[in-house]
Amino acid sequence: MSDVEALSDAELYTRIGDSTRYSKRERDAAFAEIYRRHSPRIYAYCRRIMGNDASAEDAFQETFMRLFTSADSTRIMTNLPAYLLRIARNVCLNLKRSQHSTVELEEYHAITRETPYENDELAELLAHALELLPIEYREAFVLHEYDGLSYAEIGQLVGTSADVVKVRAFRARQKLRKILAPYFSDRTEDMNTSE
Amino acid sequence: MDYTEQYSEWLSAYLDGELEPALEEPLFAALATHAELRLEFSELLALRRAVRNDLVALVPPISTTAALFQSVGIGVGTSIVAGLLRKLWLPLASAAVGAGLTWLGMTLSAPPAPVPTQSPLQVSLPVAAPETTIVERVVYRTRTVYVPTNPTVAASSAETTPAQQTPAEQDIKPSPPAQDFVPLAELPELRISASPLVVRRYAVPAPSLKDPAIEHSVEMPALPAPEQFPQFRLILRGLGTTSLVTVPQQPDRGSLLSTSAIGLQYTLSDHHAIGIDVGREPFAMQFYGYSNETRLRYEAYPALLWGTATYQWRTRVGQDFEPFAQIGIGATEFGLLGRTTLGVVYRPVSSLGVLIGLEGALMRYVYQSTPYWTPNVGITYGVLFRF
Numbered sequence: 001m002s003d004v005e006a007l008s009d010a011e012l013y014t015r016i017g018d019s020t021r022y023s024k025r026e027r028d029a030a031f032a033e034i035y036r037r038h039s040p041r042i043y044a045y046c047r048r049i050m051g052n053d054a055s056a057e058d059a060f061q062e063t064f065m066r067l068f069t070s071a072d073s074t075r076i077m078t079n080l081p082a083y084l085l086r087i088a089r090n091v092c093l094n095l096k097r098s099q100h101s102t103v104e105l106e107e108y109h110a111i112t113r114e115t116p117y118e119n120d121e122l123a124e125l126l127a128h129a130l131e132l133l134p135i136e137y138r139e140a141f142v143l144h145e146y147d148g149l150s151y152a153e154i155g156q157l158v159g160t161s162a163d164v165v166k167v168r169a170f171r172a173r174q175k176l177r178k179i180l181a182p183y184f185s186d187r188t189e190d191m192n193t194s195e
Numbered sequence: 196m197d198y199t200e201q202y203s204e205w206l207s208a209y210l211d212g213e214l215e216p217a218l219e220e221p222l223f224a225a226l227a228t229h230a231e232l233r234l235e236f237s238e239l240l241a242l243r244r245a246v247r248n249d250l251v252a253l254v255p256p257i258s259t260t261a262a263l264f265q266s267v268g269i270g271v272g273t274s275i276v277a278g279l280l281r282k283l284w285l286p287l288a289s290a291a292v293g294a295g296l297t298w299l300g301m302t303l304s305a306p307p308a309p310v311p312t313q314s315p316l317q318v319s320l321p322v323a324a325p326e327t328t329i330v331e332r333v334v335y336r337t338r339t340v341y342v343p344t345n346p347t348v349a350a351s352s353a354e355t356t357p358a359q360q361t362p363a364e365q366d367i368k369p370s371p372p373a374q375d376f377v378p379l380a381e382l383p384e385l386r387i388s389a390s391p392l393v394v395r396r397y398a399v400p401a402p403s404l405k406d407p408a409i410e411h412s413v414e415m416p417a418l419p420a421p422e423q424f425p426q427f428r429l430i431l432r433g434l435g436t437t438s439l440v441t442v443p444q445q446p447d448r449g450s451l452l453s454t455s456a457i458g459l460q461y462t463l464s465d466h467h468a469i470g471i472d473v474g475r476e477p478f479a480m481q482f483y484g485y486s487n488e489t490r491l492r493y494e495a496y497p498a499l500l501w502g503t504a505t506y507q508w509r510t511r512v513g514q515d516f517e518p519f520a521q522i523g524i525g526a527t528e529f530g531l532l533g534r535t536t537l538g539v540v541y542r543p544v545s546s547l548g549v550l551i552g553l554e555g556a557l558m559r560y561v562y563q564s565t566p567y568w569t570p571n572v573g574i575t576y577g578v579l580f581r582f
Contacts, residue, residue, distance in 0.1 A: 028269040039260070040253050047252040060255065061263045068267045121445060122245040127252070145246045146253075170207045177238050184238050
């Protein structure tokens, strides 16, 4: 185990921002370790909130760029994942505002073709069904299901109560079930046929 | 609140682990009696499972990571390239070994013997422009001289000497018989001599390739073309394999390239060849890992890029069929790979053939220090070009 793996998020964050005590190599190593720990969660958020590949990756990169450039060794970082998600959320919402709200047909096909690992049929359908949800519902669902945040944590992040988030997540699930109903009914028929 | 919606909320809370214990029993009772609620339960579970399988959203692409690290000024050479090398060293090493063996075989093997472009009979024939040869032919003829007793007859005979005849007559006509026959016993003298009568000159054209007689003489049965070594074979083939590991996902066969391979072989002799194979093929993957102290089972059926260094043994049955056995060792994007193929090539012409065979592959990969194996079996089919 390297030395940075033993450090907490707060210590790593401090190390990134302290160029007087740490060499560039040590600061780079601290950033790489933060990236290793939290990039999947941030990427999942960006990917499922933005939908589109290119803009999701833009948002993802921008999030970590901001972390790196704004690191401040005097700041006490108590919850780095939440901090990163907050940055990601701001970036995504800004990008969303500057984008069209619809997904072009060509874009849809491009997404499905360019994702070789997205081979689970339902996972692929879910990814596109998420894009049809209102942003509040989608965000609650993604932060809860993909990022594993509790309703209270989501509430803190988005500035609302845990109960509101719970309702949004519930509504998101119901809407997703409705959107994916043709898939579920086909699957039920298949199961009945095979029985 | 709607009756069904209340149960749905309880169900949602139960899945989140936030349902009050006191509500669990009524929820289970409702599940036992309401088929619609059970359906909803299974759909919510499927949604949750789909999130777990949504690997695209959970793994940032390495190109994105590289771009980010470059943009913040972190040496790509230390972390990203090292990570890439950790993943790709086996395919790269396999390709390098294959290339090295090919180069070695080409360097050490004897240069190919020159192959005549024409049959020996044709080569030995003069091909210069036809010319005229002068042949001097000396014609001998037995000449019988009758010495006549009658001077008149003798004089008459003397008037018709060969020198007075045309050359053609001299050649084909016998000497004119004596006009008056005398009994043999009465002949005073009989002299027989053989002497050159005439020298003829003929203009004889030299034989040419267009001479019908010569053309006829070179009509020999064609010799079989000799196999030349070294030689290369380019093989394009499809893979109809399936994994023996069972996962709920469908294999990624989105395009033809997801189940195909291309190989380059270098033939060392009648029975031995080496080469490299590169292809893409779905491998079912089922492995376990820990995330936030929770044991998770991961399942996927991605089409993986692979590369192998190959050795092939082959033989010949009849004029057109080549049964073969092939093994390959290499790697996929995720781990080591071994392949084996048993098949037959049908080569109706020297430079082109089709193949069909049975193919097996075994991939070994490691997740969180635990090794896993995925075997694939099926058929392969394709075409080969020899050059």
